[in-house]
Amino acid sequence: MDHTVLHDLPLFNGFSSDELKDVIKKASLFRVEKGAYFYHQEDPADRAFVLLKGRVKLSQLTPDGQKIILRIAAPVQVFAIVAVLPAKEYPVSAEAIEDCEALSWSQNELQIISTAYPIFTSNAMDLMARYLQDFQTLFLQLATERVEQRLARILLRLHDLIGLDTEDGIFLDMPLTRQELAEMCGTTLSTVSRLLSSWEKNAIVRSGRAKVFIKDILALKAIADY
Amino acid sequence: MDHTVLHDLPLFNGFSSDELKDVIKKASLFRVEKGAYFYHQEDPADRAFVLLKGRVKLSQLTPDGQKIILRIAAPVQVFAIVAVLPAKEYPVSAEAIEDCEALSWSQNELQIISTAYPIFTSNAMDLMARYLQDFQTLFLQLATERVEQRLARILLRLHDLIGLDTEDGIFLDMPLTRQELAEMCGTTLSTVSRLLSSWEKNAIVRSGRAKVFIKDILALKAIADY
C-alpha cells in the first residue's frame, strides 16, 4: 500500500513519510460491497476508516424510522474518527453506496499511534472541532433557510466533493435519488422532484434516474444565497 | 478558590485534589455583567471557561442577521473548550444573561495543563465528541419534528439544567422571553406565544413576562414524544 495516500489528510498533518509508512503498516484494508454497511449506528465505535475507493453514506435514523443523511464521504477522507475515544458508540450508520475500499485501524492501533505520535491526538481533535463547526453551520441553515436554498447548497457541496466535468455539465458522480437528496436536506421526495424539475426548465441542472448534472453553477449559488 | 468546584466536571475526570488545586491556581476569575459578552463569534478562541455563577447564552448569527441559540450554559459547566486548539475562532458568541463569574484559562495555560496531565486532552476530546453527538440529535429533531415537539423538548432540557422547584411548579430559573425560546427552537416569537398560551389553558405550563413555570412535566414529555 502506498503511504502517499495519507499524505494530504489533515489527520496526518506533520507526519513524515517514514511515519506514514509505519501508520499504514498498522492498517487493515476493508472491502465493503455496494449496499453493505461498514457499521451501524450504536455499534461500539472500535474502528476508524480512511476511504480509498467508493462512496459512503453516513446517516442517522429517528426513533420513528425517518432517516437523515448527515454526510457523504468520498476518497480520500476519514470517517468514524470517534473511534479514537474509548467506550463510544458510532453516532451514525455508514453504508457503502458503491463498492468501497478503506483503510482501517482498530482502537488499539489508534491508541498506539496516539502514543507514538502525540500530534495525532491534536489532529484528531482538530478534525472533530471542524465537524462541530460544520454541523453548527448546517444547523443554522436548516433552522433559517427554505428548502430551495438548502437543496442548492447540497448540490454545491456535492459538486465540490464529487463533481466530474462532462459535456453535459458537471456530473455528481454517485447514485443520487430524489429520496436521498430529500434526506440530505430534511424535506420530502416530492419537493425535491419539483425543485429539480423547475431548475431543469431553467437549465440550471439536468437530472435523470438517480443522476444529477449541474449546468449553471452560478445560478445555483444565487439560489443558495438569495 | 475552592478546588472542589471542578471535581465533578468530566473535563477534569481523573484529576486528584492536588492536581485540581494546581489547575485552579492557573485560572483567572472573570466577572461579566448581565448583557455583556465573554466573547464574540469569530474572535480568536484563546480562552476556555468554567461557569461558576450566572447563565450564558451561546448563540450564532446568520449572514442576514437572524439569530439562533445553540446552548444555555449554567454552573458548573465548561464552555469554549475549542480554545484548547490553536488558531481556531469561536464558533458562537457568549453573552451573560445574568451577572456571571467564571474561571478561565488562556490557551497557553491549557497547553501547559495538557502537557502536565495527558488525560486532559482525552477528556477534552471526549467532551467535543459529546457536543457533536448532541448536535446531531438536535439536527435530527430540527429536521424531522414539528415546532410543538421541539419547544417541548427545549423546556424539558431547561428543566434539567436550571429547573427550580416552587409551589407554582418548576421554575425555569433564568430570564426567558418568547423571542429567546423561538431562537432556541428555530421558529418565531408568535408561534411560541401561541403554543405557550394553549399549554397554559391545559395547565401544562404557567408563563409570565420572561418567565416560565412547568406545571405538568409528563404532559410535556408526551408532547415531545408524540
Added chain:
DNA sequence: TTTCTTCTTTGCGCTAGCACAAAGAAGAAA
C-alpha cells in the same frame, strides 16, 4: 422479449407555521 422493481413526475388538497400588525400588559425609569 416480457415482467418486475425502483425511481420520478405531477396533481390535488390541506395545514403548520410564517409575516405583519395592532393592542394590551408588565416593569423600569423618571
Added chain:
DNA sequence: TTTCTTCTTTGTGCTAGCGCAAAGAAGAAA
C-alpha cells in the same frame, strides 16, 4: 405618580411545503 420601554397576545391572511396517490419512465432480471 406618569411616561417609556420591552415583552406578550392575538387576529388576519397567506404560502411553502407536506401527504397521498396515480401514472409514467428507466432499468434490471428473467
